[in-house]
Amino acid sequence: MKTLYATPLLLALSIGQAYASTPINLSKDIQPTAKISIDNTKGEVTVTAWDKNQVQVTGTLGDGAKPIELEGDANSVDIRVDTGGKNGSWFSWGNDTRMQPTVLNVRVPRAVQVDINVVSAPVSIDGLDGGKVSVDSVSGRIRANVRSPEVSMQTVSGTIDLAGKAGKADLQTVSGDITAPAIGEKVEAQTVSGRMTIGGGPWHEANFSTVSGETQVRGGITNGxxxxxxxxxxxxxxxxxxxxxxxxxxxxxxxDLRSDFGSPTKGEDGPGKELKATIGSGSGTIHVEAFSGDVKIRKGGN
Structure with a gap:
């Protein structure tokens, strides 16, 4: 009878040992404007700026993943979480239950360029100032507080929250919301069912596209x-x-169409409305089109 009571305990202990995570503690001296590439399938990625010309990686390596190495030189460093299986691929890893989540806490110089690829791992970036930022995700949330000349963020079911300031931005989701209050020169934002809240400008070029999500824009355009x-x-x-x-x-x-600029009239091809108006000297172009959604255009939005 003692064996019957001991067996579940031993089994629980063996399972706990099998899925135990391995601590990560790696560092490497790099140039202040180096490119940092990070690939993680499951878990979490956090990138934080600091005042050292060094990349440091801490966190925990999930069971089933290969040991991490900081590959590259002082100008380019790769941080990659690979499956320990022989037949793994980028698309199979996300469904490979043998590899447990890996948590990566990465500290980098402020001016580095960052390129992050994840599948089901949320991404958080804070304090970067000067380098390009690129994040490609499937189901993870993306949050960034940065100052960057160019930002590219794509996710399928996660949200995008871009704080700080970006000169140019390309932001895309399928079902996640997009929030970016301070984009400077150019912005491209697309979503299927998520809500977009975008601000900044004056933009040389700004394009917003959605299927069923709401779009809120606060900003203007340059001359032309x-x-x-x-x-x-x-x-x-x-x-x-x-x-x-x-x-x-x-x-x-x-x-419905309401505007502080001009007077909307009944549409020729449907029950909706249309509007043509000149604002100021009319040097630029603003085109707004909705099929069944309401449109509101008003004064007052920086």
Whole structure:
């Protein structure tokens, strides 16, 4: 009878040992503007800036993953979590239950360039100032507080929260929300069912596209700049600065259209409304189109 009671205990202990995580503690001296590439399938990735010309990686390596090495030189470092299996691939790893989550806490110089690829790992970036930032995810949330000349973030079901300031930004989700209040020169934002809240400018070029998600824009365009918003069934809310100069065209097939610029009229091809107006000297172009969503364009949005 004693054996019957002891067996579950031994089994539990063996399972705990099998899935135990291995501590990570690696570092390498690098150039302050080096490129850091990070690949992780399961777990979490956190990148934090510090005032050392060194990359440091701490955290825990999940069971079933190969030991991590800091590959590369002082100008380029790769941090990669690979499966320990022989037949692993990028798409199979995310479904490989033999590899447990890996947590990567990466500290880097402020001006580095960062390129992150994950599958089901949330990503958090804080304090970077000067380098390009790129994040490609499948189901993980992306959060970044950075100052960067160029930011690219893509995720399928995760959200994108871009704080700080970006000169140019390419932001894409399928079902996740996008929040980016301070994008400077150029922005491209797309989502299927997520909500977009974008601000900044003045933009030389700004393109926003959604299927069913709501779009809120607060910002203007440069002289000769272009702002385009396309929505299928999501509502559109645009706030333009008082010094905006553009030719405005807006329409909705079956929704409502309200504007502080000009007077909307009934659409020719549907029950909706359309509008053509000149704001200021009309040097730029603003085109807003929705199928069944409502459109609101008003003064006051920096």
């Amino acid at each position: 700049g272009k702002l385009t918003v396309d929505s299928m069934s999501g509502d559109v809310d645009i706030g333009l600065p008082s010094d905006t100069s553009a030719k405005l065209e807006a329409s909705t097939f079956s929704g």
